[in-house]
Amino acid sequence: MNYPSKLIENAVNEISKLPGIGKKSALRLALYLLKQDKEQTTSLVRALVALREETSYCKLCHNLSDSELCLICSSHRRDRSIICVVTDTRDVMAIENTAQYNGLYHVLGGVISPMEGIGPSELTIDSLVERVYTTDEEHPVREIILALSPTMEGDTTAFYIQKKLKESGVKISTIARGIPVGGDLEYADEVTLGRSIVGRLSYE
Amino acid sequence: MNYPSKLIENAVNEISKLPGIGKKSALRLALYLLKQDKEQTTSLVRALVALREETSYCKLCHNLSDSELCLICSSHRRDRSIICVVTDTRDVMAIENTAQYNGLYHVLGGVISPMEGIGPSELTIDSLVERVYTTDEEHPVREIILALSPTMEGDTTAFYIQKKLKESGVKISTIARGIPVGGDLEYADEVTLGRSIVGRLSYE
Numbered sequence: 227m228n229y230p231s232k233l234i235e236n237a238v239n240e241i242s243k244l245p246g247i248g249k250k251s252a253l254r255l256a257l258y259l260l261k262q263d264k265e266q267t268t269s270l271v272r273a274l275v276a277l278r279e280e281t282s283y284c285k286l287c288h289n290l291s292d293s294e295l296c297l298i299c300s301s302h303r304r305d306r307s308i309i310c311v312v313t314d315t316r317d318v319m320a321i322e323n324t325a326q327y328n329g330l331y332h333v334l335g336g337v338i339s340p341m342e343g344i345g346p347s348e349l350t351i352d353s354l355v356e357r358v359y360t361t362d363e364e365h366p367v368r369e370i371i372l373a374l375s376p377t378m379e380g381d382t383t384a385f386y387i388q389k390k391l392k393e394s395g396v397k398i399s400t401i402a403r404g405i406p407v408g409g410d411l412e413y414a415d416e417v418t419l420g421r422s423i424v425g426r427l428s429y430e
Numbered sequence: 431m432n433y434p435s436k437l438i439e440n441a442v443n444e445i446s447k448l449p450g451i452g453k454k455s456a457l458r459l460a461l462y463l464l465k466q467d468k469e470q471t472t473s474l475v476r477a478l479v480a481l482r483e484e485t486s487y488c489k490l491c492h493n494l495s496d497s498e499l500c501l502i503c504s505s506h507r508r509d510r511s512i513i514c515v516v517t518d519t520r521d522v523m524a525i526e527n528t529a530q531y532n533g534l535y536h537v538l539g540g541v542i543s544p545m546e547g548i549g550p551s552e553l554t555i556d557s558l559v560e561r562v563y564t565t566d567e568e569h570p571v572r573e574i575i576l577a578l579s580p581t582m583e584g585d586t587t588a589f590y591i592q593k594k595l596k597e598s599g600v601k602i603s604t605i606a607r608g609i610p611v612g613g614d615l616e617y618a619d620e621v622t623l624g625r626s627i628v629g630r631l632s633y634e
Binding site: 267 | 448
């Protein structure tokens with residue numbers, strides 16, 4: 227495409243690097259911003275910069291957090307003996323929405339995917355293992371729930387974690403497959419997702 | 431939704447103000463940016479700021495332009511006696527892609543739409559009328575091609591411009607309706623769009 231201005235060409239190229247946005251959509255978004263008040267672009271830009279520069283992660287569960295310990299990890303009302311292992315922040319939000327779970331989380335930051343070059347060391351699996359083996363006398367970890375998407379990568383990751391935690395003696399379960407196989411966890415409806423947590427299956 | 435961090439909540443709110451992007455897509459985009467190098471966010475932000483702060487418009491045709499006169503208006507190879515009136519920059523790009531048109535353009539910046547509160551004074555119609563009536567002895571305007579989308583708003587705008595230019599004696603034509611009625615000009619394929627320019631119909 228021949229753009230009438232280098233500025234718009236540059237903006238379109240940058241916007242279309244985002245997943246699911248092609249050149250035509252990017253051009254539409256760029257022209258939309260041009261038509262709105264400068265304010266809107268300014269606040270969008272400010273939010274993106276703040277997100278990228280200032281976001282920190284909870285040192286325990288690795289979820290996004292504004293403080294060193296996230297609100298869930300620092301809450302006294304949560305059951306500290308159960309840890310629910312999820313892929314990313316969206317899964318925490320989805321499970322929290324069901325109001326069926328009162329334990330802690332562990333955010334892996336992805337799943338093992340050789341195709342995308344993501345191995346176990348790119349994820350927070352070591353930190354999970356440490357959490358399980360570092361015995362806290364008051365609140366020992368009794369159970370790990372693996373709440374990963376039922377895809378090949380999710381299953382591989384679940385299998386890897388299971389092997390790593392075998393000797394800990396901690397019970398390992400997986401959420402019930404009420405979710406259609408091959409589907410994405412984050413798009414499941416709340417009832418199905420809530421039921422899949424209540425009806426979780428223990429590995430042997 | 432309960433976001434784990436104010437920063438991500440703010441970013442999601444800002445991103446989802448863009449047309450066609452809901453909260454879930456916005457969250458996906460925000461988490462995507464968090465996973466990439468800071469570089470990517472920086473260059474996206476820089477491109478958006480430059481677009482919004484530095485973009486200027488051609489003083490003749492009102493298309494986006496890096497200079498006072500755009501490349502088309504300042505070219506000596508274009509036929510200065512024909513002006514093609516379009517809604518926005520995307521339409522100029524689409525028509526240029528057909529390689530079937532060698533005249534100049536006039537970018538309205540929208541179409542008359544009472545529903546969205548856009549009247550003739552929000553558009554560059556006055557400037558178009560001035561272009562037609564200000565006689566340039568060397569290159570008098572012979573023809574105006576109205577290349578607006580065949581929607582109610584497009585037709586209203588075409589009718590309004592026609593009335594304004596009636597006394598100028600300049601020939602006014604509209605692109606042939608090879609494009610499905612109700613469709614968007616920018617998504618037409620190049621052959622259809624090119625043919626609609628060649629086979630344009632004269633009013634009366």
